[in-house]
Amino acid sequence: EQASPGGAGPHAATTPLSPYFSDFIRVLVEVTQRRDGDQNGLRLAGYNAISTMISHAGADCMPHMSTLLEAFATTLQQVLSSGLDTNCETACHIVGVLQVTSQRQRVQKAHADVLVALYVQVQ
Numbered sequence: 741e742q743a744s745p746g747g748a749g750p751h752a753a754t755t756p757l758s759p760y761f762s763d764f765i766r767v768l769v770e771v772t773q774r775r776d777g778d779q780n781g782l783r784l785a786g787y788n789a790i791s792t793m794i795s796h797a798g799a800d801c802m803p804h805m806s807t808l809l810e811a812f813a814t815t816l817q818q819v820l821s822s823g824l825d826t827n828c829e830t831a832c833h834i835v836g837v838l839q840v841t842s843q844r845q846r847v848q849k850a851h852a853d854v855l856v857a858l859y860v861q862v863q
Contacts, residue, residue: 754798761801764793765808772833787833791840805845812838813854820861831862 757764768790777783794808816834819827838855845851 752798754800755796757793758798758800761793761797762804765790765804768793769811772830783830784833787837790837794837794840794844797844802845805841806851809838809841809845809851809855812841813851813858816858816862820858824862828862835859835862 768786771777771786772783772790774782777786794805812834816831816838819831819834824831838858842851842855
């Protein structure tokens with residue numbers, strides 16, 4: 741789909757939130773890492789908000805997607821290495837963010853191979 745110049749929606753060239761995209765993502769990542777993240781669905785809400793921000797980001801935010809993809813892939817690797825038994829829900833939320841990010845970015849083969857290898861570990 742083509743971007744609509746200055747319009748709203750997931751394929752707009754820009755959105756009113758575009759100037760704040762990286763700051764919002766940074767703060768939302770901090771929310772997902774809070775010690776009390778398991779209380780009242782805070783961690784889940786943080787990952788859902790990240791996914792929504794990414795899926796509705798303007799085209800001018802696309803340069804951030806590769807960095808986000810790498811960062812969340814690293815986070816998933818860390819979660820998996822610390823034990824899936826206690827972190828399964830968190831791993832699934834991160835997979836969701838990675839899927840949304842990769843759909844928006846049209847992932848390159850190198851990233852796709854890494855993602856598939858990670859996804860296989862989340863069962």
